[in-house]
Every structure is written in C-alpha cells, then in structure tokens.
Amino acid sequence: MRHSVEAGSSCHSGPYENGLSEILDDVVEEVRLAINRDVSGADLLFGLLSAPWLHSLLRIYECLIRYRVRPPSPYLPYASGLSQEVLANLRGVVTPSAEARELFGLLSKPHMQALLSAHDSVAQRNYGPVLPPLPDELPEDEEAVRIVCLVKNKQPLGATIKRDETTGEIFIARVIHGGLADRSGLLHAGDKLMEVNGKSVEGLMPEQVIQILVNCHGNIIFKVIPNSPQPVNSQATLLVRAMADYSPSQDPSIPCPDAGMAFSKGDLLEIVDQTDSHWWQARKLPSTSACAGLIPSTSLFKSKQREFWWSQPYQVHTCIRPLSASDVGEDVTAVEEEKCAETDDCAVESEEDEYAGNMEGPFIAGFRNSLRLWRRKSQTKRKGSCHSCGSSSCYNSSPYEEVINYRRRAQDTPRLIALIGPSGVGVNELRRTLIQINPDKFQSAVPHTTRAPESNEQYGREYHFVSRELFQYMMCNHRFVECGNYKGHLYGTSIDAIKNVLDTGKICIIDIEPHSIRSIRTKTLKPYVIFVKPPGIERMRQSRRDAKILADNCTKRPFSDEDFEEIEESAWLLEMRYRQFFDCVIVNDTLQDACGQLSLAIQRAQEEAHWVPASWLSPDEP
Numbered sequence: 017m018r019h020s021v022e023a024g025s026s027c028h029s030g031p032y033e034n035g036l037s038e039i040l041d042d043v044v045e046e047v048r049l050a051i052n053r054d055v056s057g058a059d060l061l062f063g064l065l066s067a068p069w070l071h072s073l074l075r076i077y078e079c080l081i082r083y084r085v086r087p088p089s090p091y092l093p094y095a096s097g098l099s100q101e102v103l104a105n106l107r108g109v110v111t112p113s114a115e116a117r118e119l120f121g122l123l124s125k126p127h128m129q130a131l132l133s134a135h136d137s138v139a140q141r142n143y144g145p146v147l148p149p150l151p152d153e154l155p156e157d158e159e160a161v162r163i164v165c166l167v168k169n170k171q172p173l174g175a176t177i178k179r180d181e182t183t184g185e186i187f188i189a190r191v192i193h194g195g196l197a198d199r200s201g202l203l204h205a206g207d208k209l210m211e212v213n214g215k216s217v218e219g220l221m222p223e224q225v226i227q228i229l230v231n232c233h234g235n236i237i238f239k240v241i242p243n244s245p246q247p248v249n250s251q252a253t254l255l256v257r258a259m260a261d262y263s264p265s266q267d268p269s270i271p272c273p274d275a276g277m278a279f280s281k282g283d284l285l286e287i288v289d290q291t292d293s294h295w296w297q298a299r300k301l302p303s304t305s306a307c308a309g310l311i312p313s314t315s316l317f318k319s320k321q322r323e324f325w326w327s328q329p330y331q332v333h334t335c336i337r338p339l340s341a342s343d344v345g346e347d348v349t350a351v352e353e354e355k356c357a358e359t360d361d362c363a364v365e366s367e368e369d370e371y372a373g374n375m376e377g378p379f380i381a382g383f384r385n386s387l388r389l390w391r392r393k394s395q396t397k398r399k400g401s402c403h404s405c406g407s408s409s410c411y412n413s414s415p416y417e418e419v420i421n422y423r424r425r426a427q428d429t430p431r432l433i434a435l436i437g438p439s440g441v442g443v444n445e446l447r448r449t450l451i452q453i454n455p456d457k458f459q460s461a462v463p464h465t466t467r468a469p470e471s472n473e474q475y476g477r478e479y480h481f482v483s484r485e486l487f488q489y490m491m492c493n494h495r496f497v498e499c500g501n502y503k504g505h506l507y508g509t510s511i512d513a514i515k516n517v518l519d520t521g522k523i524c525i526i527d528i529e530p531h532s533i534r535s536i537r538t539k540t541l542k543p544y545v546i547f548v549k550p551p552g553i554e555r556m557r558q559s560r561r562d563a564k565i566l567a568d569n570c571t572k573r574p575f576s577d578e579d580f581e582e583i584e585e586s587a588w589l590l591e592m593r594y595r596q597f598f599d600c601v602i603v604n605d606t607l608q609d610a611c612g613q614l615s616l617a618i619q620r621a622q623e624e625a626h627w628v629p630a631s632w633l634s635p636d637e638p
C-alpha cells in the first residue's frame with residue numbers, strides 16, 4: 017500500500033491537479049462541516065470518506081487514468097542485452113574495483129537476469145502470441161474461418177466438444193463460464209472445429225481431439241468456423257443452496273465428467289449459466305476459481321431422482337407420509353385409549369422433572385416429560401425410514417433453493433431459534449440454561465395437549481390444555497409446526513404459540529424434530545436452525561459422568577455406553593439427512609462452552625446477515 021501511495025503522489029502535477037482524490041478532499045471537508053452542524057449520519061460518512069485506503073485507491077486510479085492517456089515508455093528496450101555487455105566488460109577487467117565486483121555480483125544474480133528479461137519483454141511488447149500468417153489466396157467459397165490462439169498453461173481449456181453423428185463434424189459443445197476459452201471471448205458453443213495446431217480434425221473422434229489438446233502445451237491454435245448467432249444466456253446469475261448431494265464422477269449421463277462440479281447439501285452455489293436446459297454452469301461460493309462447473313438443471317436433477325427412486329428395491333417410505341388428522345388419531349382406538357388410560361399415570365406422575373423446581377412462571381413451558389417422550393418416540397419411529405427419503409432427496413423436492421442475504425432489521429420480530437439434535441444430546445438442557453439465565457430475552461413456546469392438566473399445572477403455562485376436537489381442528493388447518501400422539505394423547509407446538517412469544521419481542525427457542533423443519537421455514541418465523549452435535553463418545557463419557565438421561569419409562573438413569581453410541585449414530589444420520597437446513601452447528605461438549613456457542617449463534621442470527629430462502633423476502637409468497 018505504501019508503494020501505491022508513493023506512486024500516486026508522484027502523479028499529482030500537471031493537468032490532473034483537480035483529480036478525484038482532491039474532489040474527495042473537498043467532499044470530506046463538506047462532511048466535516050456537516051458534522052459540526054449535527055447532520056445525522058454525517059460522522060459515519062466522514063469516517064468512510066476519510067479512510068486512508070480510499071484515498072490511496074483513488075490516487076492509484078488517477079495514475080492509471082493518467083497512464084492510459086500517456087502510457088509510460090521504457091527507458092531502453094534491451095536492458096538484458098546491455099547487462100550481458102556490462103558483465104562481459106567487467107569480466108575483462110584485470111583488477112576490478114570493489115564497486116565493479118559488486119556490480120558484477122548484482123547483475124549475474126538469476127533473479128536480476130529474470131527481472132531484466134521480463135522488463136525487455138514488456139518494453140518490446142513481446143507478449144502476444146505469434147500467429148501464423150493467413151494464406152494469401154483464400155478460395156471464394158471458403159466459409160468464414162476464425163483463427164484462435166490460446167495460451168494454455170496448467171488450467172484446462174474450459175470447453176467441451178461433441179461430434180455430429182450424421183456428418184462426423186466436431187463442434188464446440190459448450191464453453192465453461194470463467195474458463196480459458198470463455199475469457200478469450202473467441203470460442204463459442206456451436207463453433208465448428210476444423211484444425212488444432214495445423215492438424216485437421218476431419219474424421220477424428222472427440223476422444224482423439226481431446227488427446228491432441230492434452231498433449232499441447234503453450235500456444236494452441238484453433239481454426240474454427242464460427243457459429244452464428246451466438247446463444248445468449250438471458251438468465252441472471254442465481255444464488256442457490258444445494259438441497260441434495262451431487263457427484264459428477266458417479267453420474268454416467270454427464271457429457272463431460274471433468275467439467276462437472278460436485279456439491280453437497282448446504283453448499284452455496286452461484287448459477288452463472290442456464291442456457292442449456294439440462295446442464296447449468298455454477299460456481300461454489302466462496303469461490304477460489306473463476307471457472308464454473310457443470311451441474312444438472314433442476315428438471316434434469318428431478319428426473320434423475322425419480323429414476324433413482326424407482327430403481328431402488330421396494331422399501332417402506334414412511335418418511336414421506338404426510339401427517340394428517342387420521343394419522344395422529346389412527347392408533348387411538350377405543351381399546352387403546354383404555355390402555356392409555358392405565359399407562360398415562362406414568363407420564364403424569366413423572367412430569368415433575370428436574371427443571372420443575374428451578375423454573376417459575378411461563379418459562380417452564382416446553383420442558384414437560386410427556387412432550388419430550390412424545391418427541392423421542394416420534395424420532396425413534398422415523399429413524400428407521402429409508403435413507404433415500406432424507407427430507408431433501410425425495411423425488412419431488414427441488415435440488416436447489418434460491419437464497420438471498422437477509423439481515424433482521426431492528427423493527428422486525430426476532431427470528432425463531434430452532435434447536436435440532438439427537439435425543440439425549442442436551443438440547444433441553446441448553447435451552448433451559450439460556451432461558452433461565454435470561455428469561456427477559458428468551459422463552460419457549462407453550463405447547464398444546466389433549467391430556468388433562470395435573471393439579472400443579474396451569475392452563476397456558478405448561479400446556480394449552482385443549483379438547484381432542486379443537487386439537488384436530490387446528491391440525492386440519494395446519495396450525496401446528498409439529499404434532500403427534502403419545503400414550504393416547506395428542507401433543508403439538510402451534511405456530512400461534514411461537515408467534516405469541518416473538519410478538520412480545522422475545523426470542524423464541526424451540527426444540528423440534530428434524531422432519532418438522534419444513535413446517536417452520538416460513539417468511540413469518542424466519543427460523544435460524546441450530547444443530548446440537550455430541551462430542552466424541554469418550555468426551556461424552558467424561559462430561560456426562562454425573563448426568564442422568566430421561567428413560568422411556570419416565571425415570572432418570574445414568575447414561576450407558578449404548579446411549580452414547582446411539583446419540584452418536586443418530587447425530588450422524590440427522591446431519592446426513594438434514595444438514596442443508598442447518599444454519600449453524602454447535603458441539604455440546606462442556607455445558608458452559610456449548611451455552612457460550614449457542615448464545616453467540618443466537619446473537620448472530622438476530623444481528624448479522626445470513627442466506628435465507630428468497631421466498632421469505634418475496635412479497636407474494638405465504
């Protein structure tokens with residue numbers, strides 16, 4: 017930067033005296049006066065406009081403009097040759113002085129030689145490729161040809177070729193966005209390839225042409241008959257999140273596996289070209305390469321998913337079955353309800369969990385054992401569902417979700433915080449700790465149930481106690497983000513219960529089953545999903561030595577090795593299936609660290625910009 021400033025300062029005379037940087041100085045002065053007059057926002061602008069880097073940049077800009085008008089000319093175009101002459105002369109001196117010896121040492125250094133040689137190349141403008149002379153007499157009927165010379169270094173050419181099966185002619189099939197061919201601007205999809213480095217490609221197969229190209233180094237000269245008109249990429253660049261995994265090396269239908277780009281669920285992709293209806297071009301963000309890669313278009317991806325779906329051996333796809341009124345009620349037959357009545361006592365008597373004594377007021381909502389056991393039962397039931405049905409990979413879901421950068425504004429309701437994790441990892445412990453530390457800031461949503469309240473429970477505090485009819489009515493009207501049946505009673509968390517918390521300005525933290533993520537992903541709730549992951553088994557053994565897990569029979573017992581293995585396995589499965597929905601992952605190793613990570617993540621969710629589905633910010637979608 018220092019160098020830039022110096023370069024800039026030497027350009028401050030002559031006709032550019034009133035250059036941009038001086039105009040900027042005037043503006044800064046104006047803004048400074050505005051601060052004195054107490055104009056709002058002026059101090060911020062002043063800070064920005066006075067930044068030294070901005071001034072340096074503008075000086076560089078002025079220099080560049082200046083040199084564009086009057087380019088600098090080299091002092092001599094043959095510095096390298098001159099240095100050789102000097103060296104030869106110095107060699108001839110019998111008793112050289114100390115200065116002569118030093119000069120000899122300096123000039124003979126390889127990096128100095130290289131520098132002088134580079135200087136001469138630039139001075140002599142000796143960096144363009146030498147094109148072969150055009151033939152003097154072109155036949156009248158010769159189609160217009162274009163000679164294209166590309167300098168190939170280690171990077172690939174960035175173009176694919178194909179053969180017309182009828183005529184046997186070779187064409188450029190596609191030019192990869194940002195690749196060498198694309199940056200040259202001289203090769204286009206549809207151009208007919210005639211020669212490579214003077215060798216005719218007539219009668220060759222694409223693989224043979226590729227082999228010629230692979231063997232070429234340095235300059236490659238193509239003779240092509242240009243295609244006109246050029247296909248136009250009319251679509252604007254699109255930012256999407258990958259909702260599925262893709263690997264070109266495992267896709268036999270990709271036209272050129274080398275040009276393909278692998279991606280995984282959750283990756284952020286910039287789709288730069290949708291000209292082809294089957295193969296789009298995209299870059300993964302943040303991108304280290306200018307060159308895009310081929311990815312299947314949405315329609316092609318879906319048809320691949322359908323093919324994969326049908327090619328799988330028969331299995332029960334339990335996870336795509338939508339939850340309906342009849343579903344939650346289906347096993348609650350009269351007989352079963354009687355059975356439940358007998359066993360319900362267990363759940364009811366054990367509601368007094370470890371949190372009951374510690375938490376008061378509305379903050380104890382969402383921690384009752386009945387709710388947790390229902391959720392756990394539901395999670396276990398779904399664990400066995402087939403892998404291909406992982407929420408995003410179902411045959412009818414889109415592989416890409418358009419995203420947009422969103423930062424919550426001060427006047428917006430807080431974003432919903434949804435915690436996901438395998439049963440026993442500590443989701444409730446973390447939630448409870450945060451709410452307990454700061455009850456004015458965080459709160460749970462009050463769930464609904466059809467079970468009767470216990471003597472120490474209050475309507476609207478532990479639960480909204482409602483009739484089965486009302487519960488089912490709410491379900492049919494999609495008022496729940498998740499709901500289900502446990503021991504003959506219905507349990508669920510409603511959208512309104514979440515909204516009630518958010519509308520007070522508090523941050524609503526819920527614990528949700530992963531398959532319900534889709535139902536909270538709405539523009540109203542704008543959820544920020546945090547995955548709580550276990551540390552390794554050995555760490556769990558140490559940190560959970562004194563902890564107790566809630567067993568299925570509502571009692572508390574110490575963790576066993578099987579519990580840790582199950583937590584680890586479930587976490588792995590959840591991550592594999594649902595990671596595209598996770599905004600953040602935290603590891604619950606020590607409770608204190610995990611709480612720290614969680615509060616930081618929540619703060620960032622509310623204050624910083626994040627990629628969210630574009631539909632959340634569109635005016636028309638629900």
Ligand SMILES: Nc1ncnc2c1ncn2[C@@H]1O[C@H](COP(=O)(O)OP(=O)(O)OP(=O)(O)O)[C@@H](O)[C@H]1O
Nearest residue numbers: 388439440441442443444445559563564605606607
């Ligand atoms: N980081 C931790 N260190 C030590 N003990 C922990 C930690 N996290 C959670 N625990 C303890 O592990 C036990 C299980 O945690 P928690 O009740 O939060 O599980 P959960 O993930 O909510 O699952 P479920 O609702 O199915 O019980 C609790 O006794 C809790 O105190």
